[in-house]
Amino acid sequence: MICWETPLAERMRPSSLDEYVGHSSIIAPGTALRSHLERGVVPSCILYGPPGVGKTALVRLMASVTDRELFEINAVSAKVSQLRELIDQGEKVKSMSGRSVVAFVDEIYHFNKSQQNALLPAVEKGDVVLVGTTTENPWFEINKTLLSRLMVLTIDPLTEEDLVVLMSRALEDREKGLGSLELSWDQEVLREIALSAGGDGRQALTRLEYLARSVAASGGSHISLERAKKDLPRASVRHDKGGDNHYQVISAFIKSIRGSDPDATIYWLARLLDSGEDIRFIARRMVISAAEDVGLADPMALMIATSAAQASDMTGMPEARIILGEAALYLASAPKSNRAYEAINSAISDIESGAVQRVPDHLINGNRGYLYPHDYRGHWVAQSYLKEPKRYYFPSDSGYESRVLARLKRFWRRFREGSQKDS
Template sequence: MQDLGRGFKVPLPERFRPKSLDEYVGQEHLLGPEGPLGLLIRTNSIRSCILYGPPGVGKTTLVRLMGSATGRELLEINAVTSKLSDLRALADRAVSLMSMGFDPPIAFVDEIYHFNSQQQNVLLPFVESGQMVLVGTTTENPWFEINKTLLSRMLVYQMKPLEDSHVLLVLERALEDEERGLGRLGLSATREALGAIASSASGDLRQALLRLEAVASGVAAMGGSSIREEHVVAFAGSSFRRYDRSGDQHYHLISAFIKSVRGSDPDGAVYWLARMLESGEDPRFIARRICILAAEDVGLADPMGLVLAEAAASAFDRVGLPEGDMILAEAAIYLAAAPKSNRAYEAIRSARKAVEAGDLMEVPDNLIPGSPNYVYPHGDPRGWVPASYLPEPRRFYRPTDLGTEARIKERLRRLWRRFGEER
């Protein structure tokens, strides 16, 4: 039997990290020919930034490649294990390098959201003065987790889950590579087996490589020479989820489910729900989609839809499968049978589009905290007083005449002239 441990003490995802940007796979929107981050790296013009994205999409690898591609020294710490003294030592090293005439180093803070405000503030003056290029990685939304003062001095690049085609390409390379991969095991793999690993990893390359290594080791231990689908099921662990070979089934089934609920067909909704559960889809993914459906497609035509959807998601977490399927079914049937309105969805999309386009109005004087011009609505018997809540008129929400939203629309017509203009 082959010595499987020799040379494999470091897990495959770590030892198979790309050594150059040419080996890097995915994130074309950032690193492609017209990608903003790729252009800055290639011209050694990188700026302090946050790489925000889910696990296993290549954030850490990309930061390390920034250092090698630009020739800058990389000062790396992890926010989970580092202390305030470590941060100060990092800053001192950056200042020292600058004083010796080197380019500002890249200060890489992995999982930067774990630092509190005080720790983040230590880096602020060095980022502002340009004595370091701070690059932080985070799986959490930086707009909520990062100190706003620090964030205002940084760019934010959002990284996407990898496509199955990206993951499949790396798996094929890893299986053949004899220096850093699994090539010394002398194994081949069917396209279906690698496709199953790729699609089950949900865009997480680290997970895909871990599963490939486990499956390859298992097959080699058995004296086999080829990895097949049944080996993936046997060795990839309980987190493996079966999809069709092309990977399209995941998207086709959830699309059919969403459109059945939106189209008010409870039979279609419960059938596609059953298909997803039987195919091994993550039921929590389904529960999240049900919550989104409640807000996006049922909306204020039946506000109880979102309440029931959230209750179903919480109840499923408590019950799990197999009994939890009836909880998801109840929510799906209710939403399918409910009146529909997407006007809340359209309202927030319209408002955000206006803000993104530069429609940045100042807060009216009467709404500023402590303003003597603010009129308290509860002081009026009607619970409402005429007042201005935007400095200029805007219209984002346009209610329908369906379900509960019809009553909302009628009340708004009585209160605000702009809601009566559609008559």
């Protein structure tokens, strides 16, 4: 019997592979995983993806369509003793039926090293089929020894079309869904909800149920786009300041600056600000980008980024968005050079590898032989500053740095004879 207090997303979980929506690259007919399941085989694996995209639903289908027992455990609250008990039960089932149970560990990245190690023997011998789900990158969060025994399947956010299919089914389903409310709807409503759900099926169904029940409670029979915009809260933006999305969005922001795309830059900045990201963190990354990616192609970039960091910290949000936006657009539009970044990295690499030079005698205070450049025409005089000359800096011909290269060519033969990096 259906409990109507159960959330719509839970009630609408698929009961067969054909009902499962989305992720055609891994579960559509003809794919490797689908073929395995149809032959009764479940691979030990990790399902990696954001919340609400069907990981748990897929695990349960894996067990049901292959007619295997499913043991579920939550990594947040599980103890090693519970894991061992689960493994013992799995071994007993296998000894009696000849088939391994599916051990479903939700949010497996919460397991510490000893907990993960407790699973190793059972997985290696096939006493249990381990299927874990995680919203965090398994290559960083799961022990390499355990990971080497598992397949990692990436579950991407659901597409707009996937979400529209899910919601249409829910509105039509009289047994588990919202069909008994006998509502009609504009197709644009479903697309509006899909856009606001950020690829999260659970969020889309939750928002749909909230809207549908609101319409029904007020005596209405039609879900209009106007009603949806009035009743639904703001769009759901997927961004966890401590998780993968945090790093993915800041990475997209910095790479857009590096790639000189001001439109993408301002979009990703808006995403960061809208999610409540710390403006000091954003400003620090912009300062780093100014030095690393713009460099001496435009020395003003570092000054502007540093000023923006100070000014945004002084004003706070919401005004800081204007300051950070201006600075981000400047960095994205500026000429680019990473030659200063490469120069310091190359020098540090030499030192770390043992190439430590002694200071030339004439550069040591109190010693004779040092030539004071300001006493000479052009404030320069030929003399050595390293015991063993080594080229680290290769100016580009981008922006202001082309002028830097021209000046150094006038002074140093090595910049005339080998001005390019590969010389």
